[in-house]
Amino acid sequence: MTDDSKTSHPAGSDEGVHPAAKPFLWLDHPVTKAAPFWIFGIAALSLLVVEAFNPLHAVSKWDDVFGFYEIEGFVGFCLAVLAGWPLRRLLGRPENYYDQEGDHD
Amino acid sequence: MTELITAGLSPAFPVIIAGLLAAISPSYTLRKMLMIAAPLAAAAVWFMTPEVGIFGLIDLAGFEFETYRFDPLSRVWGLVFILAIFLNSIYALHDRDRLADSTTLIYSGAGLGAVFAGDLLTLFFYWELTAISSVFLIWTSRNPEAFRAGLRYLSIHVLSGVLLLAGAVLYANHSGSWQFNAIDVNAPGGLLILLAFGVKAAFPLMHNWLQDAYPKATATGAVVLSAFTTKLAIYALARGFAGLDVLVWIGAVMVAFPVFYAVIENDLRKVLAYSLNNQLGFMVAGIGVGTELGLNGAAAHAFVHIIYKALLFMSMGAVLMRVGHTKASELGGLYKSMPFTAFFCLIGAGAISAFPLFSGFVAKALTLSAVAYGGYEIPFVILVFASAGVLEHSGIKIPYFAFFSHDRGHRVKEAPWNMLLAMGLASFLCIYLGINYGALYSLLPYPVAYEPYTFDHVVGQMQLLLAALFAFTFLVKFKLYPEEVRSINLDTDWFYRRFGDGLFRWTGAISGRLSAAISNRIGRGGKVIADKLFNLFSPAGALSRDVPSGIMAIWTSVLLGLVMVIAYLAG
Incomplete structure (x- = not known):
């Protein structure tokens, strides 16, 4: 299944980079990695302002609440991710938990 | 062609026949030609079917089988199945495994056959054929873990078939008809049929065969599996149980719980399997609402989901092929x-997350609106929450941890041209159907008077997605996002893989002692019978020489025997 041609390079090395990927190496720059926090934060805030001036038409009693979709998006996402901490403690097991004799021969 | 269709030619036949021919063809080139030609032939039959109607009536043993029912519901599933077969065939062009080539076609053809089945017995036949043929896509990984997962998968799907047959017999006896139409869940057999569909649709607590088996299939096998089995079950639910209120709540649970599992799952193909479960929940909820809008939503969602889920599985299949695994803890920077694979994966991620201009947006809108208009307030909130969850596990986690995140230094070749072509075509469809949504809506079972690109809908959806994206960056910035670690997570399969296995071993030990007691105290008679049964049914016994497990044979026999008893009593 594995391709024999694969090679390993030091993490972050630009050796062996596909020509089509070279124009996008700026994605690894620390500034680029920090930018989405501000970009998405400002964009989300902007849409709240848009809603304030042009209220959405509700289809249920819930989305009649101002910022309903932003609240669900932010709180729901945080809830799902933060629940991962206790859930992993509760449900996580070593990778070989179900292994049987001869599985990796 | 029209005469052939009237005489009984269904789109399933060329695909199944191609699969059978592939099984006996040692030529790689011929097999690949068959794989490309089969969906084209099926598409020709689909497009040339003159009108809505029932074709392919076969009289056998006093029973009339309806092998080709072409109506507004079956035609949309039929078309997307044919499309999926075509994409899968291109994706698998490099694969030289004859067994995989053959069973891929037979399995896909069986899926088509089931969708076009007009009666419950034809449905049962194809239902079982999908189960039996698809297991080889797991076994062709050719390792002990995949073999055991395949056995578990097969057992569960044979059980689903047995439930379907038992339910069909009882239901037909009650209603006097074998027609596969709306089914009354309260009638005799109705609940059994619902359970059979529920097993295949991966209802909560019956779901774990999916996460157990799909990630253990081959790179190409998982792509094929993702398209047919569960969507066939969704079709069956839409056909049989539209408007069944409880399905809205089952759908709500289905969309929510996989989100939590996907967050802590390290294997990205398993994350996709949980994501698949979540997506099925949207469709189940739409079917539960049962209005024209709800059923259109389920059909539209199934259509676009098959394409973008296949695209995501394709991208992870390419990673598996090149890197050797899909563990998030050891990927990054790919x-x-x-x-190109990364780019196509991002398009799949955009589509499944329902960004405007992508196919998921125009499809999911129908279901969410149907649930809201239906007055299902709590399920609506859960579905919106799950939409943010979809962004987390499929929109961000899959592309981010595989292709971006921390560069692990993997320098591998790009995916082969055929894989890139299949991913490119799927990507094109994800965008095309998102922009030219009229093409999708025109295929749906009922007339659509719905405009997805309204100010309310676009702004509401972008608010949800941008707030969720901001939440992701917030959690990463403050190191609140759990690190990916090498581990597995307990799910319902624990009950049969650990608890059931332990119980079985304990029962074996007790019965061994009992057997000894019988031979010592009562005489040799009991031992002779026990020995004969052991020789017949044990893993090394006569029944196991041609099948993988004696236990499997016993269970299948017991279940089939049960069906015969029910049939006898019903008759």
Whole structure:
């Protein structure tokens, strides 16, 4: 299944980079990695302002609440991710938990 | 062609026949030609079917089988199945495994056959054929873990078939008809049929065969599996149980719980399996609402989901092929060596997350609106929450941890041209159907008077997605996002893989002692019978020489025997 041609390079090395990927190496720059926090934060805030001036038409009693979709998006996402901490403690097991004799021969 | 269709030619036949021919063809080139030709032939039958109607009536043993029912519901599933077969065939062009080629076609053809089945017995036949043929796509991984997962998968799906047959017999006896139409869940057999569909649709607590088996299939096998089995079950639910209120709540649970599992799952193909479960929940909820809008939503969602889920499985299949695994804890930075795969994966991620201009947006809108208009307030909130969850596990986690995140230094070749072509075509469809949504809506079972690109809908959806994206960056910035670690997570399969296995071993030990007691105290008679049964049914016994497990044979026999008893009593 594995391709024999694969090679390993030091993490972050630009050796062996596909020509089509070279124009996008700026994605690894620390500034680029920090930018989405501000970009998405400002964009989300902007849409709240848009809603304030042009209220959405509700289809249920819930989305009649101002910022309903932003609240669900932010709180729901945080809830799902933060629940991962206790859930992993509760449900996580070593990778070989179900292994049987001869599985990796 | 029209005469052939009237005489009984269904789109399933060319695909199944191609699969049978592939099984006996040692030529790689011929097999690949068959794989490309089969969906084209099926598409020709689909397009040339003159009108809505029932074709392919076969009289056998006093029973009339309806092998080709072409109506507004079956035609949309039929078309997307044919499309999926075509994409899968291109994706698998490099694969030289004859067994995989053959069973891929037979399985896909069986899926088509089931969708076009007009009666419950034809449905049962194809239902079982999908189960039996698809297991080889797991076994062709050719390792002990995949073999055991395949056995578990097969057992569960044979059980689903047995439930379907038992339910069909009882239901037909009650209603006097074998027609596969709306089914009354309260009638005799109705609940059994619902359970059979529920097993295949991966209802909560019956779901774990999916996460157990799909990630253990081959790179190409998982792509094929993702398209047919569960969507066939969704079709069956839409056909049989539209408007069944409880399905809205089952759908709500289905969309929510996989989100939590996907967050802590390390294997990205398993994350996709949980994501698949979540997506099925939207469709189940739409079917539960049962209005024209709800059923259109389920059909539209199934259509676009098959394409973008296949695309995501394709991208992870390419990673599996090149890197050797899909563990998030050991991936990252792959966009540097697989930029095209990364790009296509991002399009799949955009589609499944329902960004405007992508196919998921125009499809999911129908279901969410149907649930809201239906007055299901709590399920609506859960579905919106799950939409943010979809962004987390499929929109962000899959592309981010595989292709971006921390560069692990993997420098591999880009995916082969055929894989890139299949991913490119799927990507094109994800965008085309998102922009030219009229093409999708025109295929749906009922007339659509719905405009997805309204101010309310676009702004509401972008608010949800941008707030969720901001939440992701917030959690990463403050190191609140759990690190990916090498581990597995307990799910319902624990009950049969650990608890059931332990119980079985304990029962074996007790019965061994009992057997000894019988031979010592009562005489040799009991031992002779026990020995004969052991010789017949044990893993090394006569029944196991041709099948994988004696236990499997016993269970299948017991279940089939049960069906015969029910049939006898019903008759």
